[in-house]
Amino acid sequence: MSAAPALAVEDLCVEFRTRSGVVKVLDQVGFSIAKGETVALVGESGSGKSVTAFAVMGILDAAGRVTSGTAMFGGSDLLALPERELAELRGRELSMIFQNPRTALNPIRRVGEQIADVLVRHGGATRAKAPALAIEMLKKVRIPDPERRAKAYPFELSGGMCQRVMIAIAIACRPSLLIADEPTTGLDVTTQAVIMDLIAELAREIGTATLFITHDLTLAAEYCDRIIVMHAGHVVESAPSATLFSAARHPYSARLLAATPGESGALASLASIPGSLPDLRRADLPSCRYSERCERRLDACAEPLPRTAVGEAHIVACRNPL
């Protein structure tokens, strides 16, 4: 990566206050995305994928708090920006596709109006011109009969169509960073393929850097240049997609790959991951949060987590990598 990255997150730590104590959800998360690059964030549920995205977007739940870290985006630190300025960036420079399009869209406004709102608020369009531009956007995400569909309410559209509307809203102002949080969970495989193709194509067209959050490793491998594997709030490995599939170095990534059903192989050849995520409220969390599940644990694993470069753009946080 020669040019300045579109987004550079460093040392991001996030805590949540709960009734049963402080949960250390993210610990020193760091990664960067180059302009035009598509990067996947993968991991089991509870590994902190969505929280990372929410922290970058500045839309963490009120109980959550960023305790340290920076997220450099176009010369400014998103984590330090006042809410007013951040609100200006969101929708125009930064945008997000949410997991469940039906709940993310406003149920009592027509979808065309919802797209027009973004264009007026962030895209500098006038109220008079916005409806026509909204129809343009619907055309762009290949919704058939866009003039009629612009007047539809979300409940009148299928899940795939709603997700297209979400995408139209997200890319309406040609953002420089697009975060897609499990954009195809709950959609059919055929629809998933079409939606993923669409996101990839539009991102390429407008040169957007994309952060794609998923738990589906194969999907990540197909659409992303690089994959970042998270476990219990740590980035454990980051590698180009092909490298991760052929030569994963972190024991957790390897286990995750071994549990993913693929093209060939029998059920017996798949192996689960022993143990479960550690309780992140514990005061005595080990420095490597995977160490209690790990079969390659050494005494040295108690020391602070290393970040070793083991190849071209391939970083692993393990004292005893494969």
Add this chain to the structure above:
Amino acid sequence: MSVPLLDIAELRKHFEVGAKRGAWRRFRDRLSGKDAPTPKLHAVDDVSLTIGRGETVGLVGESGCGKSTLVRLINRLLDPTDGVIRLGATELSLFRARDFAANENRARIQMVFQDAGDSLNPRYTAFDAIADPLRRLKRVGGDALVARVDALADMTGLPRELLSRFPHQLSGGQKARVGIARAIAVEPELLILDEPTAALDVSVQVVILQLLEDLKARLGMSYLFVSHDLNVVRLLCDRVLVMYLGKIVEAGPAAEVFARPLHPYTRALISAIPQADPARRAGRLRLSGEPRSPIDPDPHVCRFHGRCPIGTTVCAQSAPALRRMTPSRDVACHFADTAVTLNTVQDSSPAKNGSGEP
């Protein structure tokens, strides 16, 4: 071939849609000559299938294709419009769905629901959830009940100390185990699994799938496995049925169907499976457009017409029937013969892979 466990013939379920008209309104409409029949949504249309004893059959298709309706018909939660459902020697379609809960055959078909969290009663402990069908259907009580529930917990790998917990105190994998234990408690002959692992992480999914495989071998049940994760269907199923808009469009042994799909919709489904290996992404098929309306579909038009990459005018004039193409495979497509030959050509020259012209 021996007598199949489940035999379904020409099963139909049509739902009336649109505003309900009262008797007076219908009479008035008939007098004024406006007596249009109520539009009907053809959710399941002329479906015939069999499931053998000890067989695992996968049912795949996109949402809205009628999978769930078919499952609810088989499970006798819905009354069919027309058709026959036979389980062994018993004709289940003769019983009404509303009385079926009290029927002696209720225990023979059980179901594992999609979301283990939502399908467990939040006010029942794991013990009560598993014991409920035993109390109701097998009249088990007292020490025998406790012993049976303990045995079921052991069988499904649920630690006994968790039996006193409520669903919200259990993890996703544990809830899935409770759902399975509850379903197998009454020793069903047919177990319907509706996306049992859709909400689980891959590492937990593997354990649950292996548990299901193991239980099937031990208890000799048949499975009807509904899923849209084709990689999972491939792992678990002997035979696969592909459904599109209320009809079965392709049926056959899972390995063969995945290796050589004959229906263009099946090809699109398989093309949509994400591929980590870029070399295998060539020649994939993407569907454009939306499915046709399932409300009063034209019986002379193929249901897939309009979205089909190889459809011609023939497809708009006559709907293809499910035909036997090879001894083990059925396909409902006018061009299935070409697909058979095309596949043989492809096998001999892999370079031509994916050229989809008829």
